[in-house]
Amino acid sequence: MSSPTPSITSLTQFVVEHAAGEHVVAAAFLKQTPTLALADGSVLLIVGEGAARKVEAHPDAGILTAASDGAALVTGGDDGRVVRTTADGATEEVGNSKGRWIDALAVSPSGALAWAAGKIVTARDDKGRLRTWQAPSTPQGLCFAPKGYRVAVSHYNGVSLWFPNTEAEPEKLEWKGSHLDVTWSADGRFVVTSMQENSLHGWRLPEKADMRMTGYPSKTRSFSWSHDGNWLATSGADAAIVWPFSSKEGPMGKPPRECGIRPAKVSRVAFHPGALVLAVGYEDGFILLVRLNDGAELLVRKADPERGAVTALAWDKRGKHLVFGTEGGAAGVLTLPA
Amino acid sequence: MSDKIPVTVLTGYLGAGKTTLLNRILTEQHGKKYAVIVNEFGEIGIDNDLVVGADEEVFEMNNGCICCTVRGDLIRIIEGLMKRRGKFDAIIVETTGLADPAPVAQTFFVDQDVSDKARLDAVVTVADAKWLTERLKDAPEAKNQIAFADVIILNKTDLVSPEELAEVEARIRAINPYATLHRTQRAAVPLDAVLGRNAFDLDRILAIEPAFLEEGEGHHHHHDHDHDHDHGCGPGCAHDHGGLKHYHDEHMQSVSIKLGEVDPEKFMPWINDLTQREGPKILRSKGILAFKNEPKRFVFQGVHMILDGDLQRDWKPGEERQSRLVFIGRDLDAEMIRAGAQACAA
Ligand SMILES: [Zn+2]
């Protein structure tokens, strides 16, 4: 008797689950090691099938935010500390805001990092030199420019583009309202924020032309650019909303693609590093891979509302593995079949 | 619903006893753990990893209205706390002495992520029996905090005479006849009088009503007078009504209305229109409505323009199908509100 043919639309048999046991704040691959930042202050290195190493990056504290450059996972805690953890489990404190919560954190590919605690934004260059700037209101999001040592800081009523190595006042991108996360396109032409009132706002540079992207039923808290820079995928609706950025004008006047429409909101998105394939995580724990060109879908994980929304999704550099984590402490690694 | 984290908002002037009360909540043995969001960081002399500093950042919403505001920092802090929700049972938000409680309260109705995970339990205002009368004269925020409160802790009663105490209570009642009032020394109030009040729970709105609906005898006048500002009853003026002092506040009043069954087709557009137009002036509103041909009670509450309402339990057999409405606000046109409500009668 032949065994039943596995459904071609499911990849669930290629997923190895790992119980994280705590709210997963962020995920990354440190070289080949899937790594999770957990709300209880620890960093979990998944070193083999069913084997994990727990590193107390923030003892007796919690992790609020994390970012990775592929070499290390940098975490910001409610203890005011910024800690760099590497795949060997070594930790190093790279910043300390004396008990203030670290609200936002960003790393640049060259190893620089920036964090915000209260109104103070601190940038640390690759040599460890610190610069600070006081934002007009508490920053909610940070990201580095694709080139050069420059940080976009999102806050109430807009974004400030700060060169940490100059004394000049940051350049302002203004739009009324509360801006949450911020992202900068790889070609440097677009800065996009998510907003309190369920929309995105973008600016085309250098003209600072405004772009409104609306129609979301909830806040967008996850962005991902496609490897070719032509698409920006976003969470916050009952499908991943993917905006076209290939033309000079950006997405204005063009409808977005809607990928993976389901009766549950998308909570995380992550584009594959080398193909137009989007990993989509939902608030009920469901995870799909969607091919942008034809909308074809592959199931990674079934709904698991008990263990909550997908809160972390990350691909490895080569695009062979996808690590995920949820609000309720579930986690796992997908290895794409060869 | 019940797994939403309850949030108590603690307001009051610096020195009124807010910190004393907070310290008691954090140190007394009650088997519960509280996460506390404070503004005067460092005032609390207790080492507690769940004490979070906040900046009171009030953000306007994009409808261009001055009363439609939220606390941006609170949204972010609650999101952060919710990642560790196993660590605590409830949240207390302390506001500075100068703060308006409305943006805090509105945050729990307006922000979807916050309202999915947390619910407002009550606004508790700590007031200094000795100084409140003065503050009500010179500080509009003190008046706001009294008007907004579900529970008022009138503290330091040992520092005033019985006459002074009666006077300050009368002044509080002139602004807010509906809050539960506790007289205390050193903020010594049973904690269950402060925490777990469910004051914003639609199901419980009737439960807090007796305090204001049973003040019937000889006290009806506050309805009759509150449109009547020019008759000379300013904050400095007291009538004597059978030994009970009664004050009028120049700008902050409450309007309470009783009527029979109402027509929902008339009531809903009226209440929506009223709160949209008069929202900036209406601090709090509450109501229980007997809709014609509806076996269930309709219960609503509002903060400025934001309304939350629902059909709740059935009217009980023998229970009088009576509609009741309460508005607390600044410079309210009581005549207009009353006439509008009467016109909704079924
Ligand atoms: Zn308003």
Ligand SMILES: [Zn+2]
């Ligand atoms: Zn009178």
